[in-house]
Every structure is written in structure tokens, then in C-alpha cells.
Amino acid sequence: xxxxxxxxxxxxxxxxxxxxxxxxxxxxxxxxxxxxxxxxxxxxxxxxxxxxxxxxxxxxxxxxxxxxxxxxxxxxxxxxxxxxxxxxxxxxxxxxxxxxxxxxxxxxxxxxxxxxxxxxxxxxxxxxxxxxxxxxxxxxxxxxxxxxxxxxxxxxxxxxxxxxxxxxxxxxxxxxxxxxxxxxxxxxxxxxxxxxxxxxxxxxxxxxxxxxxxxxxxxxxxxxxxxxxxxxxxxxxxxxxxxxxxxxxxxxxxxxxxxxxxxxxxxxxxxxxxxxxxxxxxxxxxxxxxxxxxxxxxxxxxxxxxxxxxxxxxxxxxxxxxxxxxxxxxxxxxxxxxxxxxxxxxxxxxxx
Amino acid sequence: xxxxxxxxxxxxxxxxxxxxxxxxxxxxxxxxxxxxxxxxxxxxxxxxxxxxxxxxxxxxxxxxxxxxxxxxxxxxxxxxxxxxxxxxxxxxxxxxxxxxxxxxxxxxxxxxxxxxxxxxxxxxxxxxxxxxxxxxxxxxxxxxxxxxxxxxxxxxxxxxxxxxxxxxxxxxxxxxxxxxxxxxxxxxxxxxxxxxxxxxxxxxxxxxxxxxxxxxxxxxxxxxxxxxxxxxxxxxxxxxxxxxxxxxxxxxxxxxxxxxxxxxxxxxxxxxxxxxxxxxxxxxxxxxxxxxxxxxxxxxxxxxxxxxxxxxxxxxxxxxxxxxxxxxxxxxxxxxxxxxxxxxxxxxxxxx
Numbered sequence: 001x002x003x004x005x006x007x008x009x010x011x012x013x014x015x016x017x018x019x020x021x022x023x024x025x026x027x028x029x030x031x032x033x034x035x036x037x038x039x040x041x042x043x044x045x046x047x048x049x050x051x052x053x054x055x056x057x058x059x060x061x062x063x064x065x066x067x068x069x070x071x072x073x074x075x076x077x078x079x080x081x082x083x084x085x086x087x088x089x090x091x092x093x094x095x096x097x098x099x100x101x102x103x104x105x106x107x108x109x110x111x112x113x114x115x116x117x118x119x120x121x122x123x124x125x126x127x128x129x130x131x132x133x134x135x136x137x138x139x140x141x142x143x144x145x146x147x148x149x150x151x152x153x154x155x156x157x158x159x160x161x162x163x164x165x166x167x168x169x170x171x172x173x174x175x176x177x178x179x180x181x182x183x184x185x186x187x188x189x190x191x192x193x194x195x196x197x198x199x200x201x202x203x204x205x206x207x208x209x210x211x212x213x214x215x216x217x218x219x220x221x222x223x224x225x226x227x228x229x230x231x232x233x234x235x236x237x238x239x240x241x242x243x244x245x246x247x248x249x250x251x252x253x254x255x256x257x258x259x260x261x262x263x264x265x266x267x268x269x270x271x272x273x274x275x276x277x278x279x280x281x282x283x284x285x286x287x288x289x290x291x292x293x294x295x296x297x298x299x300x301x302x303x304x305x306x307x308x309x310x311x312x313x314x315x316x317x318x319x320x321x322x323x324x325x326x327x328x329x330x331x332x333x334x335x336x337x338x339x340x341x342x343x344x345x346x347x348x349x350x351x352x
Numbered sequence: 353x354x355x356x357x358x359x360x361x362x363x364x365x366x367x368x369x370x371x372x373x374x375x376x377x378x379x380x381x382x383x384x385x386x387x388x389x390x391x392x393x394x395x396x397x398x399x400x401x402x403x404x405x406x407x408x409x410x411x412x413x414x415x416x417x418x419x420x421x422x423x424x425x426x427x428x429x430x431x432x433x434x435x436x437x438x439x440x441x442x443x444x445x446x447x448x449x450x451x452x453x454x455x456x457x458x459x460x461x462x463x464x465x466x467x468x469x470x471x472x473x474x475x476x477x478x479x480x481x482x483x484x485x486x487x488x489x490x491x492x493x494x495x496x497x498x499x500x501x502x503x504x505x506x507x508x509x510x511x512x513x514x515x516x517x518x519x520x521x522x523x524x525x526x527x528x529x530x531x532x533x534x535x536x537x538x539x540x541x542x543x544x545x546x547x548x549x550x551x552x553x554x555x556x557x558x559x560x561x562x563x564x565x566x567x568x569x570x571x572x573x574x575x576x577x578x579x580x581x582x583x584x585x586x587x588x589x590x591x592x593x594x595x596x597x598x599x600x601x602x603x604x605x606x607x608x609x610x611x612x613x614x615x616x617x618x619x620x621x622x623x624x625x626x627x628x629x630x631x632x633x634x635x636x637x638x639x640x641x642x643x644x645x646x647x648x649x650x651x652x653x654x655x656x657x658x659x660x661x662x663x664x665x666x667x668x669x670x671x672x673x674x675x676x677x678x679x680x681x682x683x684x685x686x687x688x689x690x691x692x693x694x695x696x697x698x699x700x701x702x703x704x
Contacts, residue, residue, distance in 0.1 A: 052633075052634075053547070053631075053633030053634060054546075054547045054548045054633065054634055055548070057545070057546055057673060058546070058548075094453075096452060096453040096454040097452055097453075097454045098452060099452060099453055100448060100449055100450060100451060100452055100453070101446075101448040101451055101452070101453050101456040101470070102448040102449045102470070104453040118453070118454070163526070167523070167526060171519070174515070174519060193409070194406075194409055194410065195405070195406045196406045196407065196410075279405075281404075281405030281406065282404075282405060282406055321409060
């Protein structure tokens with residue numbers, strides 16, 4: 001059995017769970033490397049993956065005997081099969097943050113479960129701490145992101161549309177990686193004031209501000225980086241805000257380390273923004289791995305402590321509605337003594 | 353208030369619901385045109401949309417006074433605000449097939465709801481029947497899909513990779529539409545035996561079989577079409593299977609009409625396949641609209657009756673593991689007397 005499934009079985013023991021139903025495909029991929037639609041059951045004696053005809057071939061191509069996972073086609077399972085899986089199990093865990101209320105009721109009925117127990121993100125919590133292979137993949141995705149950003153700075157010319165630039169980034173990624181980690185954001189001019197801008201047909205001007213938020217996937221693992229930069233010259237009006245965002249982005253890199261409280265780190269940025277007359281309208285950062293947004297969420301809403309080998313973003317931003325916005329973001333690995341930047345593109349005024 | 357929200361209020365009346373919480377963003381888009389993250393509350397007196405700083409600008413740009421929707425930033429809402437929204441509401445509906453078990457418990461606590469009631473896909477059921485504007489959008493997406501397929505037939509040459517062809521389709525769509533309805537499938541040779549193949553670096557051969565499953569979005573609405581075709585000449589071994597799939601695809605077009613039972617239509621295809629020695633490993637079709645897969649689901653697992661102005665796919669397929677597969681799919685609109693094909697690409701042997 002692989003080390004991640006072994007970890008889960010130990011964890012279940014300590015929680016007095018005799019079985020668990022894993023429904024979240026990302027958690028299933030994390031535990032088994034299977035990238036399909038289906039359900040993973042950990043029962044007293046077996047690891048079982050239930051899928052359908054569309055995925056049987058893929059699943060068999062991914063698994064080895066070593067995995068000790070029995071694969072069933074959903075078509076071949078009877079009412080009795082379902083009722084037998086968790087027989088003599090007192091407590092069976094489920095993912096209450098993924099499973100819908102309707103599915104929850106269905107599970108109880110179909111598997112005849114006495115006690116279907118909330119498991120409070122046990123797998124997501126484990127996923128926060130990356131192992132060597134996971135960090136290797138994220139780092140690779142970050143390196144390609146740095147390369148792509150460098151390439152795109154040379155590519156952009158006044159007259160091009162935001163869509164055209166986004167397309168070029170997407171192609172760069174598609175040729176070299178598993179694809180995009182999320183929809184690439186290319187915002188220019190007043191569009192930079194929208195944190196979640198979607199690329200439009202707006203053309204880049206001679207004197208312009210551009211924000212690009214980009215990331216790709218390598219072996220399923222994501223990267224995430226944002227830069228705000230200028231065409232022709234730095235816009236005077238933007239300077240003080242750029243400086244303020246950058247100062248806080250760099251200070252946060254100093255603050256990120258094993259043991260740091262995410263609420264306090266976020267509060268410091270928010271306070272500094274507010275002292276200067278600006279609001280901080282989104283969170284400071286988030287974990288990333290198989291998903292582009294995953295725990296820990298770094299904001300003043302929670303007191304998570306950062307831990308060694310978490311991989312998170314640091315992305316303060318300020319947005320002046322209808323005018324412009326500035327966001328600067330890196331992906332970093334938390335260590336005992338600080339953090340290691342995995343994205344390393346220029347952050348001082350970038351002018352193209 | 354727009355006609356869709358008015359419909360919902362009437363429906364709520366008839367179900368004795370004094371309030372409802374809409375969480376599924378697709379249902380929110382359907383009802384309000386808002387394409388963001390947030391929650392829609394229909395209370396006794398008000399329509400309320402709760403979102404956060406990232407989307408406030410977008411939401412205000414979409415809504416007009418006519419919509420009668422009050423927008424709140426989640427940051428500005430107090431514990432009391434939440435508890436007041438559904439005050440004096442006996443029954444409040446929620447989307448049990450979308451809302452997680454954890455959220456369900458949170459809603460009860462946060463809104464102080466006495467009776468949080470399952471609503472059994474009321475909005476999805478309404479979404480199955482498309483109005484004129486929706487059909488117009490789907491039809492436009494289908495026309496562009498036909499055009500794109502014609503273009504790509506001229507583009508494909510032996511030596512190109514599946515990925516390269518998929519990229520060309522994606523670019524065609526990205527230049528003309530809101531983008532892809534789903535990840536384009538380009539499978540060749542033995543890869544066609546996987547119904548959910550992901551484009552690889554396999555190169556197209558001189559004598560080859562290719563399956564392309566493609567679709568785009570226009571104003572949020574999807575198209576979906578699949579063709580299996582040949583390079584150089586029709587492969588003899590494939591012919592009888594191609595003929596069998598096509599025969600059933602055409603027969604299904606005959607069977608699709610207002611009142612048709614989806615189980616029976618599917619069973620007929622399954623039986624014919626089985627009589628010829630083949631399994632039918634996926635469902636015959638699905639509804640599409642704002643989502644690429646939405647009710648009705650057309651398979652032998654359910655007895656839905658087709659209704660006028662549903663828009664669904666007809667996509668039988670046969671897959672010989674490790675060898676090849678054939679799938680032929682159209683998007684069609686159901687009418688009182690039959691169905692109207694919205695995708696119209698060639699279906700007899702296509703040879704490039």
C-alpha cells in the first residue's frame with residue numbers, strides 16, 4: 001500500500017473510524033494518483049475504488065498491484081454489495097465539506113451506515129504539508145511560470161488585446177505543462193481595478209498599466225504568480241500604491257515562517273493599507289497544490305499557523321474602482337526559519 | 353423583476369416556501385445573469401445577492417433597477433442581518449443537491465432557520481425547458497461548432513499531433529465565442545477506444561481513425577458535437593461498427609420528440625448494440641444549456657419524458673478496448689413532433 005493510504009489508515013485508527021468514504025476527486029488523486037470520477041472506500045479489510053466504464057481503462061493503467069486497490073465497475077455492484085462494504089463498521093467517515101446534503105442521505109441509505117461521521121478536512125489538512133515530490137512538481141510549475149512571464153514581457157506590444165496576450169500565455173503553458181492552473185488574468189488600464197478581471201478585447205496603450213495573474217500545472221500541481229507592470233513609463237499616480245503593495249508583499253515574505261499566525265500576518269497588511277487610506281478587499285494568500293486554492297487560507301478570518309513545507313501564496317493588492325489596481329504575488333514554500341520563493345520574477349518597477 | 357425571478361416566486365408560493373437560498377452559481381446566473389461567487393436569497397419581501405469585494409463591480413454592471421435585487425458585500429453583514437433575512441419564514445428552501453452537508457448545518461445556524469426544506473431541483477427542472485433567447489444562443493454555438501469542424505477537417509494532416517489539433521479548435525473557439533464548453537477531445541488510433549480521451553502527442557497516421565468531441569459557449573450557453581472520421585480511407589474493421597452506431601444515432605433522432613421516454617429510447621439502442629455483440633457503456637445523451645451536462649439525463653436509469661424546447665444530445669458510441677471506438681453526437685432541440693438538429697455536420701463516412 002502506498003504511504004499516503006497507509007497514513008490514512010493510521011489516522012482512521014486514531015479517530016476510531018472503521019471505514020471512510022472519499023468522494024472528493026482531488027483527495028482521491030492525492031491518495032491513489034487516480035484522476036477520474038468515482039468513489040474510494042476504505043473498509044476494514046480493503047481499499048475499493050468504484051468507477052464506471054468511461055474510466056476503467058485509465059484506472060487500470062495508473063494502479064499497480066502494490067497499491068492494493070480493488071476496482072469495481074459501478075454497473076456490476078448489487079444492493080447487497082453496497083450493504084456489505086461497511087458491515088460491522090461502527091463509525092464510517094465522510095467528507096462533509098464536499099458531499100452534498102442529498103448524497104449524505106443517499107450514503108446512509110445505500111451503504112446501510114449506522115453512524116456517518118464528519119471528518120473535518122482530515123485529508124485536506126494532510127495535503128497542506130507537501131512531500132518532496134509534491135514540492136518538486138510545484139517548483140517546476142513555478143519555474144515555467146517565471147520563464148513564461150519573461151517571454152511574455154518581450155511579446156507584449158501596444159495595440160495587442162488582453163485576450164491575445166492571455167492566449168499566448170495559455171499556449172506557452174499548453175506546450176510545456178499539463179495546462180493552466182486557472183484562467184489566466186490579463187487586465188490593462190482601468191480593468192486592473194477588478195481583482196478577477198477576465199481578458200477583454202481592450203488594446204494595450206502606449207502609456208498603460210497591466211496586471212497578469214498566471215499559473216500552470218505540472219503532474220497535477222499548480223503554480224500561481226501575479227505582476228503589475230507598465231508600458232512606456234511608470235504612471236506617477238500609481239507609484240505610491242505600487243510601493244505600498246510591494247512593501248507589504250516583501251514584509252509578508254519576511255513574516256511567513258513555521259509558526260506564523262495567518263490572522264496576524266494578514267492584519268498587519270490590512271492595517272498598513274488602512275493607515276494609508278486603502279482597503280484590503282481580498283485575502284493575503286492561500287495554499288496551493290493539486291488545487292489552485294486549498295488550505296491554508298491566509299486571511300484575518302482564521303488563526304491557522306503556518307507549518308514547514310506548506311506551499312502558499314503572498315498576494316496583497318489595492319484596487320481603485322474604475323481607475324487601476326496593483327497586485328503582486330509569489331508562490332513560496334514555508335520552512336522552519338522563513339520561506340523559500342518558488343516564483344522569482346522581478347518585482348521592482350517593470351517597464352516594457 | 354425579470355420573468356425568471358417572477359416564475360420562481362410563483363413556484364415558491366405553490367410549494368409553501370416563504371424563502372429560498374440559491375447557492376448554485378449556475379442557477380444564480382440563470383435567474384439573474386450574475387456570473388460571480390455569491391448567494392441569492394429570495395425572502396418574503398426582497399431579492400438579495402450577497403457577494404464579496406472581488407465581484408461588487410461586476411454585479412453592479414450586470415444588474416439594472418428593473419431586476420430589483422439588493423446587493424450586499426459580505427463584509428458589511430452582521431449576525432443580526434443574517435438572522436433577520438428569513439424572520440417569520442416558516443419554510444425556507446435550499447438546494448440539497450448542491451449544498452454540502454457542512455453548509456446545510458451552517459445555513460440553519462447562521463440564518464436561524466426553523467425548517468430548511470429540500471427543493472428537489474426546482475430550478476434545474478425549469479432550466480430544462482429553454483426559452484427563445486436560450487435556444488438562440490445554443491443554436492449560435494452549434495453553428496460555430498459546425499463551422500469549426502469543417503475548418504478542422506481541412507486543417508488536419510498526417511504527422512500532426514492530437515494536442516496540436518485540439519489547440520487549433522480551441523483557438524478557433526476562443527476567437528469567436530466565450531470559449532470552450534468543455535475540454536476538447538481529439539483522439540486518434542487506439543486512443544479512440546477511450547470515451548474520455550485527453551489529447552496526447554500521438555501523431556496522425558496516413559491510415560487512421562479520429563474522434564473529435566467539441567463544443568463552445570455563446571453568452572454562457574453550450575454546444576456539443578462528436579464525429580468519428582478517417583484519414584485516407586475507411587478502415588474495413590471499423591465499418592460495421594460505424595454503421596451500427598450511425599444507424600442508432602439516426603433512429604434516436606427519429607425517436608426524440610415531446611413525450612418520448614428516455615429509458616425506452618436508450619434501451620432500444622442498448623439492445624441493438626447487444627444483439628450485435630457490443631456493450632453500450634455510457635448514456636445516450638444529456639441536456640445542455642448553461643452547463644454542458646444538465647438534466648435531462650438520457651439513459652436507461654431514468655424515466656424522464658422529453659418535452660418541447662428541451663435541448664439535448666444524441667450520442668451513441670461503441671468502444672473496443674485497445675483498438676478503436678466510434679461515437680457520433682448531435683445537439684438537438686425537442687419539438688412537439690420530433691426534433692430539430694442544431695448541429696448539422698456530415699455523418700456519412702468522412703474521409704480526409
